[in-house]
Amino acid sequence: MADRPRKVLICSCEDTMPLDASAVASVCPGADIVSGRYLCRAELERFTAASASAGDIIVACTQEAPLFNEVAGESEKPPALTFVNIRETAGWSNDAKSAAPKMAALIAAAAEPMPQHRLVTLESSGRIVIYAHDASAIETAELIKDALDVTVLFKSNADIPPPRVTNFPVFKGTVRSAKGHLGAFELIVDNQASAAPSSRESLTFGPPAKEATLSSDLLLDISGGPPLFPAADLREGYLRADPGDPSAVLRALLKARDLVGTFEKPQYINFTESLCAHSRSQRVGCHRCLDLCPTGAITPNGDHIAINAEVCAGCGQCAAACPTGAAAYALPSADALMRKIRTLLSAYRNAGGKAPVLLLHDEEHGGALIDALARHGDGLPANVLPLAVNESTQVGLEVVSAAFAYGACAVRFLLRAKPRHDVTGLRNTLAWATPILTGLGFAVECIDTIETNDPFVLGEALRTLPRLAATDRPATFMAVGGKRDVMRLALRELYAVAPAPVDVISLPAGAPFGTIEVNIEGCTLCLSCVSACPTGALSDDPERPMLRFAEDACVQCGLCKATCPEKVISLKPQINFHAATSSARIIKQEEPFLCIRCGTPFGVKSSVERVYAQLEGKHWMFTDSRQRLDAIKMCADCRVAVMAEDNFDPLAGSPRPAVRTSDDYLREREANKADGQS
Numbered sequence: 001m002a003d004r005p006r007k008v009l010i011c012s013c014e015d016t017m018p019l020d021a022s023a024v025a026s027v028c029p030g031a032d033i034v035s036g037r038y039l040c041r042a043e044l045e046r047f048t049a050a051s052a053s054a055g056d057i058i059v060a061c062t063q064e065a066p067l068f069n070e071v072a073g074e075s076e077k078p079p080a081l082t083f084v085n086i087r088e089t090a091g092w093s094n095d096a097k098s099a100a101p102k103m104a105a106l107i108a109a110a111a112e113p114m115p116q117h118r119l120v121t122l123e124s125s126g127r128i129v130i131y132a133h134d135a136s137a138i139e140t141a142e143l144i145k146d147a148l149d150v151t152v153l154f155k156s157n158a159d160i161p162p163p164r165v166t167n168f169p170v171f172k173g174t175v176r177s178a179k180g181h182l183g184a185f186e187l188i189v190d191n192q193a194s195a196a197p198s199s200r201e202s203l204t205f206g207p208p209a210k211e212a213t214l215s216s217d218l219l220l221d222i223s224g225g226p227p228l229f230p231a232a233d234l235r236e237g238y239l240r241a242d243p244g245d246p247s248a249v250l251r252a253l254l255k256a257r258d259l260v261g262t263f264e265k266p267q268y269i270n271f272t273e274s275l276c277a278h279s280r281s282q283r284v285g286c287h288r289c290l291d292l293c294p295t296g297a298i299t300p301n302g303d304h305i306a307i308n309a310e311v312c313a314g315c316g317q318c319a320a321a322c323p324t325g326a327a328a329y330a331l332p333s334a335d336a337l338m339r340k341i342r343t344l345l346s347a348y349r350n351a352g353g354k355a356p357v358l359l360l361h362d363e364e365h366g367g368a369l370i371d372a373l374a375r376h377g378d379g380l381p382a383n384v385l386p387l388a389v390n391e392s393t394q395v396g397l398e399v400v401s402a403a404f405a406y407g408a409c410a411v412r413f414l415l416r417a418k419p420r421h422d423v424t425g426l427r428n429t430l431a432w433a434t435p436i437l438t439g440l441g442f443a444v445e446c447i448d449t450i451e452t453n454d455p456f457v458l459g460e461a462l463r464t465l466p467r468l469a470a471t472d473r474p475a476t477f478m479a480v481g482g483k484r485d486v487m488r489l490a491l492r493e494l495y496a497v498a499p500a501p502v503d504v505i506s507l508p509a510g511a512p513f514g515t516i517e518v519n520i521e522g523c524t525l526c527l528s529c530v531s532a533c534p535t536g537a538l539s540d541d542p543e544r545p546m547l548r549f550a551e552d553a554c555v556q557c558g559l560c561k562a563t564c565p566e567k568v569i570s571l572k573p574q575i576n577f578h579a580a581t582s583s584a585r586i587i588k589q590e591e592p593f594l595c596i597r598c599g600t601p602f603g604v605k606s607s608v609e610r611v612y613a614q615l616e617g618k619h620w621m622f623t624d625s626r627q628r629l630d631a632i633k634m635c636a637d638c639r640v641a642v643m644a645e646d647n648f649d650p651l652a653g654s655p656r657p658a659v660r661t662s663d664d665y666l667r668e669r670e671a672n673k674a675d676g677q678s
Helices: 021-027 044-052 065-073 087-091 100-110 136-144 246-258 288-292 317-321 334-350 363-376 397-405 424-439 455-463 483-497 528-532 559-563 605-615 626-633 636-646 662-677
Strands: 007-011 032-036 057-059 081-083 119-124 127-132 149-154 170-181 184-194 209-216 218-222 238-240 261-266 269-271 298-301 304-307 327-329 357-362 384-389 410-415 447-451 504-506 514-518 538-541 544-549 569-576 585-589 592-594 601-604
Touching: 007 021, 007 044, 007 100, 021 032, 021 100, 021 334, 032 044, 044 057, 044 065, 057 065, 065 081, 087 100, 087 363, 100 334, 100 384, 127 136, 127 184, 127 209, 136 149, 136 218, 136 246, 149 184, 149 209, 170 209, 184 218, 218 246, 238 246, 269 304, 288 298, 288 317, 288 424, 317 327, 317 424, 334 357, 334 384, 334 397, 334 483, 357 363, 363 384, 363 410, 363 455, 397 410, 397 424, 397 483, 410 424, 410 455, 424 447, 424 504, 447 455, 514 544, 528 538, 528 559, 544 601, 559 569, 592 605, 601 605, 605 626
Parallel strands: 007 032, 007 057, 057 081, 127 149, 127 218, 149 170, 218 238, 357 384, 357 410, 410 447
Antiparallel strands: 119 261, 170 184, 184 209, 269 327, 298 304, 504 569, 514 569, 538 544, 544 585, 592 601
16 A cells, blocks of 8 residues: 555445455555445545545445545545546456455455656657648548648559649659658658649659658658658658548548647656666667667667667557666656555455466556457456556566565467567567576466457466466565666576576576676677676786686677677576575686886786787797886886887887989999899
8 A cells, every 4th residue: 555544445246246355455554445336426425525535535336436536626626536447357257256365355456556657758740741642632632621731642653633732742752751740751762753733634744853751740650651760650740541441531531630739748768868778889789679779769879879769659568678777668667566566466365365377468458458358258257356557568578586575376468369569579588588487486377368359268268377486485575776786686586496496597598597608718808898898797806817707797788799809708598596605716817927127017918928929020020129018027117227228119110211213223233233244
């Protein structure tokens, strides 16, 4: 529960589901529990009385949320209302009589406060480009010309009757590329040409420009070609419809009419540039987020990446995959989501629930499927705890680890049968989580996805889950902090409650934990890897040539491998549960070389001696000067001193021969002739 006591209003919805107020009270200490049978109609005065008193209110009903908000708004000091669905998720089920612990847990989790997130503002003045391929675009444009500032762009020379009145510009051209978002689209058009006013039977066009740019706030694509953007359904302001489906085109037009004005969308990702491990010194290391972003909102930006918040659609795969926490999900943050799961599972257990299964889903797809299953099927099993997140793909390894540490016996991700965007990021998370869980003694079936659009398939998949045992000593840690910190904490706590803990588990490539392997013989201790490492996993010693490695700090970004000039470093993904308490291990150390003039240590002894041996008597710069060769064995200060004292350049070679002229060649020829005569 939150710090302040709350009122909790629960309703049996005309006795269509059983209620257990005592179960709710057991997990919501200090809360005033008000139960009813018909709170939204016949007993509405009970809600009115509750909303008139001080304090926030949890209402266990989502269907009538608009009504309750309206009534609460009439109070002198309107309370903050939190709504939670216990009817479709628990009460309308064949297991309703045993669902009291789940109802109590859902209410307790709803009381967990969620942090505020920042918003991104988008401005649209109603300029729209209609990209089309046939004459129907003119009729389409006529429908919205009074509401929007229309421009029509035809991509072909179709037979298009000219309009009687020119109400909007008409062009011909092919879109080469498109970028932008609602309020700021930009099209690069090849061979753009304006419609000629003198067009008679069909539109003719003037001379084309080689390249032109069109700007707009909205983009309606009825060209019938491939989408102009990746993950086109997720691009705000880009409306695409099949030109052969008039109803689809009409729906797009109606939506376009509503996209005028100022709009706000969440800033899904909080980005901390200093933590980014993308590249150093033009060497690319981590590129996980770039590979996963479905909308192209992420681009390289020097040593880091940049995230376009206006384009970002909030899938969260970048945050789930980011090994350093530079990209962190904000709706909600990982630590806030983990605290909600902690409350959900602990409340369920305290109310007497057994073998909890955590079902993670989005509201648009998963919420509708759960609702349909409750209304037309058997409903969710009593031990399945649904938790709505903004996107299932936002969930990372830290949340999965925390769920099992808190006592879940299984976790399922509910996905669409055909996802709106690539879900490779989530599959990577499962690929990392599975060996960790099975390596610690959890069942192989404990984590998986359910990919369906059919509520009955969902119900069957949940009811046929094997009965897995949860840990008998669940963790109670409170997750607070950045993503990398809470991930380490969750994994340590998971290890502590694991059925069969082991110290080291191998992981697939791309995992955010691991060690490095170095070919010691080939390493020259140049320490390029140390300067490139963004997390401090690799370090040196200011007193002597040494390379050290701290596994707990390694994120497997690969910058050390990319930077190493000798190419002797390789990555080894694994998780070592004792890495956090282990000191940095020494990979290689050598004695420093002592300056032959002043005795100051500098460089690596083996490297200096190897260079000296390779140059002595073999390189033209060092064949006639022992003094120049000895300069290799001197520190930087002594080399400068010797240069000043003896007036020599340690890098200079032997005197260059004089330049030969034509006279030299003529004299040589005359001399050869004279020798021949004699």
